[in-house]
Amino acid sequence: MKLASLKEGGRDGTLVVVSRDLAWCRDADGIAPTLQAALDDWERTAPRLRNIYESLNAGERSETRPFDVLRCHSPLPRAYQWLDGSGYINHIELVRKARGADMPPSAYADPIVYQGGSDSFLGPRGVIRGDESWGIDFEAEVAVIMGDVRQGASREEAAREIRLLMLVNDVSLRNLIPPELAKGFGFVISKPASAFSPVAITPDELGDAWRDNKIHLPLLVHVNGKLFGKPNAGVDVTFDFSHIVAHVASTRELEAGSIVGSGTVSNKQGGLWGSAIDNGGVGYCCIAELRMLETLEGGQALTSYLRHGDVVRIEMLDGAGRSLFGAIEQRVRALEI
């Protein structure tokens, strides 16, 4: 099943069911006005939403309209929780090496998780506004939307509560991170609003590509139309979603609609060299990793962070080349005062 939220109605948008091929959609208003409302009562709403989904895929066109990504907000335009984990420890190792920060031994035993702002996400085509001096970077990731998880839940219980999957751009302001983390309490101003794929999908949409609580497909990143990364989200996963969620649930419950990110997708590719797309590698899901590799290879970073006017595109295709979630595509612009 595929779901999206159009920029209509109130702050939470309007829930629509989207056909598998992303061509058509139909309002879910009689079932749940918003995605959060559907998640609040999933046992009741999911089967009814699935009925609409099946009729859409069967070619039923009554009350349907063409699905337009440009009218989409993030599937949850705002959420009660956005947590991001360290699923791909290779990314953490590289980025910390880049800023000369230590890697704590505990990072290999338990996920590192940060609590992100969730009151006001950008849409999948939302402009990233900021000063170039902040070091604006993207981080391409996969994410889950959870059902209710009790305090003390096991990894198996956590896995059973995975409701939906999305892609995410966890925007990062690289030059603001070191001074903010030096204060000791994590990210706030250095991680501004994230953006999510137009469509959230149930795990069964992936068939065999969803197993062990991981998505086994390449995550495609383009910058200004040029391929920048295509690492496989199912490779080199240190902590899968069940691990990240169970870790957080050790001291508190998670309520339905909580979004949990995988961390920046990153493949080891056997070593630190030769892994850029230009070198025949699978590339990267953030600029910081490429800059680190450039520094290791030639003594200095060559690729700049995003400039005003730059466009980042994040997408995932199925085996036949069809977009699964629709694309995140965001342009960077100056802040308007």
Place this chain on the structure above:
Amino acid sequence: MKLASLKEGGRDGTLVVVSRDLAWCRDADGIAPTLQAALDDWERTAPRLRNIYESLNAGERSETRPFDVLRCHSPLPRAYQWLDGSGYINHIELVRKARGADMPPSAYADPIVYQGGSDSFLGPRGVIRGDESWGIDFEAEVAVIMGDVRQGASREEAAREIRLLMLVNDVSLRNLIPPELAKGFGFVISKPASAFSPVAITPDELGDAWRDNKIHLPLLVHVNGKLFGKPNAGVDVTFDFSHIVAHVASTRELEAGSIVGSGTVSNKQGGLWGSAIDNGGVGYCCIAELRMLETLEGGQALTSYLRHGDVVRIEMLDGAGRSLFGAIEQRVRALEI
């Protein structure tokens, strides 16, 4: 105006308007079903809620019922954002001294803010469940609920968007904090669900006690019925609410309903000694500060963190001794598996 959310209806509770003396309440259903809904459309809802408030205070009893704190959830049972700042730098200095952590020079220039979990708050009488070995502590604070704040907002703009005030218990697991902060990304498992006062009030309810974006009244903390702290929330404020909000808004907007905490209220009292209630001081709003003082005085901490069965009570009274927000009163118990 005073507002509360009863544990009725859905996950967001049912919004009621509460009389000034906290004796009566009336449903706001015709205006907004939940506090978040009221905040989403405050220009329209606030005047109508205020009409109910004035009729309640004038003795109008149609459609009213006695106000029962035991039926209250936190005013926002879940919120889209919970940020907590370092308003009282004295607290940060003491707690960091206690765990041997450095105080970055930037801590005096800009607020330190952490992003907390907001998907599932405890109610004002909600049980704190956890293991005693975690070092369960309370942190008594004041907090604001904001309207919409644009990215790049000034302190003056931020101050204008303060909608409501509350008290908060920012529960902290002291023994989990050092290993989690060593990972570098801030608090997640070491700061479980917070609880808020039964009632949220508009700043005008405080009269002269609300000025310069600070509450100039003592915050009262009792542990097992014994006075533990009564520091004045308007004294030794390094960063007021406008400063904390404008800092966060530098790189992102804040959406209506965002909760921002002051940080643990803490008065310097001229020095580090003699400031416990038993020594004639104003005491503390968390156990960690008392333990630090004990260590400085006698070489070791004497007061233990909260044990199963312990009760913490947090309240604020007006000049005539009347409760302004109702009391937070929470018991600690073991996690039920």
